[in-house]
Amino acid sequence: MYDIHSHLLVGIDDGPATIEDALLLAEAAVLEGVTHSIITPHQHNGMWQNDKATVLKKFDELQKALQDVNSLLKIRPSQEIQIQSYFMDEFNRGEYLSLDESGKYYLIEFPWHGYPDYSEPYLQNLIDQGITPVIAHPERQRAFSENLPRLEKLIEMGCIAQLTATSLVEPRHQRALEASRKMIERDLIHVVASDAHHIIERPHNLVKAYDEIDRLYGVDKLDQFRTNAQAIYQGNKVKI
Numbered sequence: 001m002y003d004i005h006s007h008l009l010v011g012i013d014d015g016p017a018t019i020e021d022a023l024l025l026a027e028a029a030v031l032e033g034v035t036h037s038i039i040t041p042h043q044h045n046g047m048w049q050n051d052k053a054t055v056l057k058k059f060d061e062l063q064k065a066l067q068d069v070n071s072l073l074k075i076r077p078s079q080e081i082q083i084q085s086y087f088m089d090e091f092n093r094g095e096y097l098s099l100d101e102s103g104k105y106y107l108i109e110f111p112w113h114g115y116p117d118y119s120e121p122y123l124q125n126l127i128d129q130g131i132t133p134v135i136a137h138p139e140r141q142r143a144f145s146e147n148l149p150r151l152e153k154l155i156e157m158g159c160i161a162q163l164t165a166t167s168l169v170e171p172r173h174q175r176a177l178e179a180s181r182k183m184i185e186r187d188l189i190h191v192v193a194s195d196a197h198h199i200i201e202r203p204h205n206l207v208k209a210y211d212e213i214d215r216l217y218g219v220d221k222l223d224q225f226r227t228n229a230q231a232i233y234q235g236n237k238v239k240i
Contacts, residue, residue, distance in 0.1 A: 001206065002229040003029065003037045004099055005080065005107060005136060005162060005193035009058040012050050013042040015197045019065050024199050026066060026073045032204045034194075036233055037073055038099050040080040040107050044087075052097055055079060076101075076233070080136055082109040088122050099134065100235035107162070109136045115143040115150065120157070127158040134232065135161045137195060138183065145179035151188050160190040160228075160238060165209035166202070168192075184217060190238055191228040 006029070007015030008022050016022040029037055039062070041055055042048040059077035066073060078097045081087070090096060099105040106126065110119065123133050135154060138144035138161050144151045151161060163183070167176040183189045192213070194204040214222045228238040 001033045001035060001226065002233045003034045003194050003196075003204070003206065004134070004191060004229050004232050005040050005164075005195050006037050006204075007041060007195070007197045008037070008039050008075070009041050009050075009055065009062055012054065012058055013048040015041065019061075021198070022062055023065060023069060023071070025196060026071055026075075028199045029194070029196065029204055030072050032194075032206050034204065034206065035072070035074060036076070036230075038076045038078050038107075038233060040078045040099075042109075043079040043081045043096070044084050045080075045082040045109060046111075050079065052079075052095055055097060078107060080107050080109050082111060083116065083119055083122060084111075085116070085118060087118075088125060091126070098131075099232055102235035104130070104235045105132050105134055105232050107136055108133045108159075110138075110141055110143055112141060115147075120154070123154065123159060124157060132238070133159045134191070135159055137162065137164045137167070138188075139163055139167050139179040140173075140176045144183075145175060148182065148186065148188065151183065152186070155188055160240070161188055163189045163192045163209075164195040165192055165205040166195070168212050169205055169208040181216070184213070184221070187240075190225070190240065191232060192225045193229065 041050045043050045078099050167180045196204045224239050231238045
């Protein structure tokens with residue numbers, strides 16, 4: 001199983017605070033059946049600034065710790081990049097990490113309040129360069145959950161969207177749960193990821209989510225989501 005969105009780096013965002021916590025979260029991923037995980041710390045979300053050099057340094061530390069305990073989890077460094085006015089300038093300077101080694105996919109988070117006017121031109125710029133923006137957890141953001149045509153437009157442009165597993169299985173998050181189902185039913189979701197931060201408070205929940213997808217939408221939709229996660233990791237074309 002491939003997970004394209006997770007927070008395992010120590011002490012640089014709202015993920016694990018200690019290496020022990022990070023190793024527990026990695027072990028939990030393996031127990032879920034995850035074999036490959038893309039590590040995506042927050043960048044430019046208003047609280048955390050994790051530039052490429054910082055991410056790579058912390059990634060190397062985690063990689064060594066996983067090797068020391070003979071973890072079976074294979075990891076790759078990336079970022080969850082919130083789109084800001086300076087996004088294209090930094091992108092063009094090569095300051096961001098892609099989800100895949102070939103630079104075809106980038107994980108893009110929208111601000112939690114509002115929908116910036118520059119968003120669509122910036123995303124179109126990436127698409128024109130042969131890059132596929134992956135929109136992180138739209139079901140959790142009112143800009144999309146209350147305006148599905150807005151997400152539809154981004155998909156029509158050439159973006160794809162990533163659903164957080166917990167959104168499908170946590171009854172306390174009723175708004176995200178309802179939005180998740182509507183988005184899946186309208187073919188606005190292309191991949192599911194854990195967005196895991198903590199083994200208790202924000203766990204992986206991938207197995208539960210995939211079981212729910214199979215129950216509600218059938219094995220074809222389940223296969224699409226699982227295959228697309230692997231395709232993104234490998235830099236291959238996703239199934240729309």
